[in-house]
Amino acid sequence: MNLPLTTLAIPRIRELLVSGQVSATEIVREYLSRIQRLDPLLNAFITVTEDYAFRCAQQIDQKISDHQPVGLLAGSVMAVKDVYLTEGIQTTAGSKVLQGFIPPYSSTVYRRLLEQDAIVIGKTNTDCFAFGVSTENSGYFVTKNPWDLSLIPGGSSGGSAAAQAASLCTFALGTDTGGSIRQPASLCGITGIKPTYGRNSRYGITAMASSFDCPGTFAKNVSDASLITQIMAGVDSQDATSSTEPVPEYLSPARTVSLKGLRIGIPKEYFDAAIDPEVKAAVLAAATRLESEGASLISVSLPNTALGLAVYYVLVPSEISANMARYDGIRFGQSKKDAVDLLSHYQETRGEFMEPELKRRILIGTYALSAGYFDAYYLKASQVRTLIKDEFQNAFTQVDLILAPVSPTVAWPIGQKANDPLQMYLADVYTCCINVAGLPALALPGGFNSNNLPIGFQLIGNYFEEAKLFSVGHQFQQLTDYHLKVPSL
Amino acid sequence: MPTDTGITQDELDHIAGLARIKLTEAERQLYLSQLSSILQYVDLLRQVDTSAVSPSFQVTSQTNVARDDQIRPSLTLGQAQANAPKVHDGYFQVHHTIKK
Numbered sequence: 111m112n113l114p115l116t117t118l119a120i121p122r123i124r125e126l127l128v129s130g131q132v133s134a135t136e137i138v139r140e141y142l143s144r145i146q147r148l149d150p151l152l153n154a155f156i157t158v159t160e161d162y163a164f165r166c167a168q169q170i171d172q173k174i175s176d177h178q179p180v181g182l183l184a185g186s187v188m189a190v191k192d193v194y195l196t197e198g199i200q201t202t203a204g205s206k207v208l209q210g211f212i213p214p215y216s217s218t219v220y221r222r223l224l225e226q227d228a229i230v231i232g233k234t235n236t237d238c239f240a241f242g243v244s245t246e247n248s249g250y251f252v253t254k255n256p257w258d259l260s261l262i263p264g265g266s267s268g269g270s271a272a273a274q275a276a277s278l279c280t281f282a283l284g285t286d287t288g289g290s291i292r293q294p295a296s297l298c299g300i301t302g303i304k305p306t307y308g309r310n311s312r313y314g315i316t317a318m319a320s321s322f323d324c325p326g327t328f329a330k331n332v333s334d335a336s337l338i339t340q341i342m343a344g345v346d347s348q349d350a351t352s353s354t355e356p357v358p359e360y361l362s363p364a365r366t367v368s369l370k371g372l373r374i375g376i377p378k379e380y381f382d383a384a385i386d387p388e389v390k391a392a393v394l395a396a397a398t399r400l401e402s403e404g405a406s407l408i409s410v411s412l413p414n415t416a417l418g419l420a421v422y423y424v425l426v427p428s429e430i431s432a433n434m435a436r437y438d439g440i441r442f443g444q445s446k447k448d449a450v451d452l453l454s455h456y457q458e459t460r461g462e463f464m465e466p467e468l469k470r471r472i473l474i475g476t477y478a479l480s481a482g483y484f485d486a487y488y489l490k491a492s493q494v495r496t497l498i499k500d501e502f503q504n505a506f507t508q509v510d511l512i513l514a515p516v517s518p519t520v521a522w523p524i525g526q527k528a529n530d531p532l533q534m535y536l537a538d539v540y541t542c543c544i545n546v547a548g549l550p551a552l553a554l555p556g557g558f559n560s561n562n563l564p565i566g567f568q569l570i571g572n573y574f575e576e577a578k579l580f581s582v583g584h585q586f587q588q589l590t591d592y593h594l595k596v597p598s599l
Numbered sequence: 600m601p602t603d604t605g606i607t608q609d610e611l612d613h614i615a616g617l618a619r620i621k622l623t624e625a626e627r628q629l630y631l632s633q634l635s636s637i638l639q640y641v642d643l644l645r646q647v648d649t650s651a652v653s654p655s656f657q658v659t660s661q662t663n664v665a666r667d668d669q670i671r672p673s674l675t676l677g678q679a680q681a682n683a684p685k686v687h688d689g690y691f692q693v694h695h696t697i698k699k
Contacts, residue, residue, distance in 0.1 A: 214678035214681055215674065308661075351661065351664075354661070416643070420640060420643040423637060423640070424644070438619075440684070440691050440693055441679075442683060447684075450694070453696075454694075456619040460619055460621070462621075466626075469622070469626070473615060473618060473620070473634060474634060474638075480613075489654055490644050491641075491644055493647075493655075496652050496654060496655040532633075535637075535640075547658060548659070
């Protein structure tokens with residue numbers, strides 16, 4: 111065995127485990143020693159679940175020595191964004207509001223992964239309640255980009271993305287409400303999937319914007335991402351918005367899409383003046399690579415793209431303001447002890463423990479939903495949401511999928527945008543329309559800029575067309591080696 | 600329907616009250632300017648003619664998802680209250696709401 115265990119993808123590590131060449135305990139030990147060495151530099155984890163991981167590993171080793179069957183993810187170590195409820199393991203959502211909160215139950219998708227013998231190694235940093243694009247809004251600390259420790263990793267799932275990029279886990283869970291899986295994947299040079307809204311259950315994940323939130327995963331490659339999605343996906347009686355659409359076999363020969371004749375849409379609005387020239391060049395080069403395999407590149411127009419962010423920053427804060435009402439310091443969460451009555455208890459608890467971005471978004475949402483403003487903001491944004499959905503549907507009558515940049519720039523220096531929330535919001539300009547419409551999108555490494563910083567691109571599919579994205583993404587990774595590049599740490 | 604794009608200090612204080620958030624003086628200043636610039640940005644939407652467009656409040660085609668009204672396993676009282684700052688005889692304890 112020449113390669114370090116921490117570089118191995120899911121099928122290979124399972125094969126070594128099942129054939130007795132390595133034990134789950136050894137795998138956990140190797141990941142933990144890497145975490146101990148690198149996480150002090152990266153700050154990817156809020157909680158490292160060392161004892162829990164060893165206990166799970168021992169159970170898996172026991173199953174193997176007893177010749178019992180093991181799950182599809184046996185030997186795989188997962189890092190979990192700290193917005194997923196994990197029974198018995200602290201879940202903070204990256205906020206001081208939930209510091210010390212030990213959930214009494216687990217999220218559905220996390221539980222499904224545990225049932226396939228994935229081992230949780232820790233809970234990762236995130237912007238508070240996933241509100242952000244850089245992890246700088248975390249109530250705890252800022253995560254660093256493994257490619258350059260002076261840069262942000264992206265966000266909000268920045269801790270998971272950094273852990274994945276630095277090989278501190280086999281795969282890592284994130285959530286994507288406006289780009290929070292794809293953008294950090296792009297800035298950290300890794301693969302990340304945001305499935306169709308409703309494909310993965312939201313049950314047991316701290317709610318941000320309920321009509322936008324999508325659980326999904328980062329992985330070493332598309333093949334691993336498709337396997338994890340296979341396990342996460344499917345209807346859940348605990349989430350009434352989870353889809354009853356059957357889950358197909360994602361990466362199988364039967365579902366292989368031929369690149370020859372594939373119609374790939376290139377939306378001109380995603381290559382506007384805002385995009386960094388090196389990012390644009392790399393994304394177009396990825397498209398050309400697919401064209402050289404026989405795909406045809408077709409220019410499409412999504413004229414309401416420029417409105418997407420405005421729609422997003424009305425509807426999402428509105429849903430946030432409703433969802434955050436539960437943090438009252440009475441049933442769970444941090445609580446102000448010395449208030450004089452119930453009203454001041456609410457006001458002082460929320461005033462003291464909520465991070466600035468949390469308050470900002472609650473205030474925007476409360477304003478947009480308040481008497482006299484509903485029609486001008488929430489209703490108007492919901493109507494423009496229809497226009498954005500419709501124009502994607504129109505584009506999909508001409509093309510099989512859409513290829514676009516994820517982030518207008520590569521990772522930027524920590525602190526650069528920290529005092530200007532609107533500039534920060536603009537980082538989601540190429541990702542948020544996909545959430546407004548509820549479509550699936552797969553972020554893939556597509557090259558590097560002149561400073562050796564990763565550049566990603568996304569493949570956007572029509573509803574429930576994850577299989578098509580996985581097939582094309584997998585073939586792209588057979589043709590290129592960007593996903594195999596790792597930061598020198 | 601509002602005509603200006605800014606937000607006044609009174610409006611900010613009102614919505615902070617509705618949202619049950621106590622703001623410090625520094626926060627009142629900061630959010631006044633930040634919220635105004637965010638609201639000015641989203642005013643882009645006013646340019647769009649949506650007179651003939653129905654709103655999308657969600658993106659699934661599912662409506663009225665129901666299940667049988669049957670008792671299912673759930674958390675025990677102890678589990679449900681394990682994270683509560685204050686409990687009393689199986690209840691969540693709160694501050695008084697009515698003065699004697």
